[in-house]
Amino acid sequence: MRALPPLNSLKAFEATARLNGVQKASEELHVTHGAVSRHIKQLESWLNTSLFTRKGRTLELTDAGQQYLTTISAAFNMIDEGTRFIQSRRQESLVRVTTTHSIANKWLVKKLADFYKKFPQIEIWLTLEQRLSELSQSNIDLAIRMGQGPWPGLNCTPLKQDRLIPVCSPGLIEKQGSLSSHLQLKEFPLLHDRDPNAQWSRWLRENKIKNLILDKGSRFASGDLLIEAAIDGQGIALISEWLATDALNNHQLIQPLKEFVDLGFYFWLVTPQDHFSNPSVNTFVKWLRSVV
Structure with missing residues (x-):
């Protein structure tokens, strides 16, 4: 059985890292600021690893967070490409x-x-x-x-x-x-x-x-x-x-x-x-x- 963390936590982490902030991530995901923060904490707890460090008002990825972002982004891109391919086939039929x-x-x-x-x-x-x-x-x-x-x-x-x-x-x-x-x-x-x-x-x-x-x-x-x-x-x-x-x-x-x-x-x-x-x-x- 695959060891997969909650999908919502992965989406919150990826959006926050890509957009450089929890607020922008919450707007893209159409959830509250607090919900994004909770999802990230849930993911860090699940991984038993810190993914971000806070410097003033900004968040920075840790080394582990940067490495994880590379993996998660590639996985999301593959899911997106596969989904678009299936949708295009459906549209053609x-x-x-x-x-x-x-x-x-x-x-x-x-x-x-x-x-x-x-x-x-x-x-x-x-x-x-x-x-x-x-x-x-x-x-x-x-x-x-x-x-x-x-x-x-x-x-x-x-x-x-x-x-x-x-x-x-x-x-x-x-x-x-x-x-x-x-x-x-x-x-x-x-x-x-x-x-x-x-x-x-x-x-x-x-x-x-x-x-x-x-x-x-x-x-x-x-x-x-x-x-x-x-x-x-x-x-x-x-x-x-x-x-x-x-x-x-x-x-x-x-x-x-x-x-x-x-x-x-x-x-x-x-x-x-x-x-x-x-x-x-x-x-x-x-x-x-x-x-x-």
């Missing part, structure tokens, strides 16, 4: 991703099992954020966003084209009757995102439908909530076809009207330029493109 609630809940989380199966050595840290923060000012490696990109000042790569389509549950049609024309929409409850006018107004405009006002109905803060409300039979929603793919394939939702809005490239990969130097980020990006 870590990919920090931010996306919206809708993309995470309706698509990304379901796909991550495939990524982990193929690349078990890479960790994904996923955070949810509706707005595009300044990625260059954060530790995020990449963002997945939907909207009318690209955005200035960011490295934006198009991932997926999309359409806005009207959807509802089969049960809603069974309950309220058939829906075969946009003129019948006023007879159905409508569901909206944050802005009750924007999406439906665009749908009307791009399909050249006039004399129809579709601004009433419940609002939801995110697309995934809008989809869930539609599945629940609460009304007709205008949503991303891509995010609704699973619900459409599982017949939880149907598209009662053929009119749609072509969004073009609506899903984007957004990254700070320098994060592509991480090989794990490159691996995740290649996988992402393969499953979109």
Whole structure:
């Protein structure tokens, strides 16, 4: 068994000797002046050797203290180098991703099992954020966003084209009757995102439908909530076809009207330029493109 003194005592001794004083050591170690002094006395007692001599207000290393400092400093440097090496390896195997609630809940989380199966050595840290923060000012490696990109000042790569389509549950049609024309929409409850006018107004405009006002109905803060409300039979929603793919394939939702809005490239990969130097980020990006 190794004869090792308490680590806190070693840290107090090394900092005091390196910084030439107990006060500076206490500031670096974020402990009190008295705590540093007690740790040094504890170490001297453990070694049964004086490490410092006091001359006026200054401390000077004894010969034994100087020799011990050389050994302890070398050991601390080796620990520091080893720790940094392990941390750098961990960082290279870590990919920090931010996306919206809708993309995470309706698509990304379901796909991550495939990524982990193929690349078990890479960790994904996923955070949810509706707005595009300044990625260059954060530790995020990449963002997945939907909207009318690209955005200035960011490295934006198009991932997926999309359409806005009207959807509802089969049960809603069974309950309220058939829906075969946009003129019948006023007879159905409508569901909206944050802005009750924007999406439906665009749908009307791009399909050249006039004399129809579709601004009433419940609002939801995110697309995934809008989809869930539609599945629940609460009304007709205008949503991303891509995010609704699973619900459409599982017949939880149907598209009662053929009119749609072509969004073009609506899903984007957004990254700070320098994060592509991480090989794990490159691996995740290649996988992402393969499953979109």
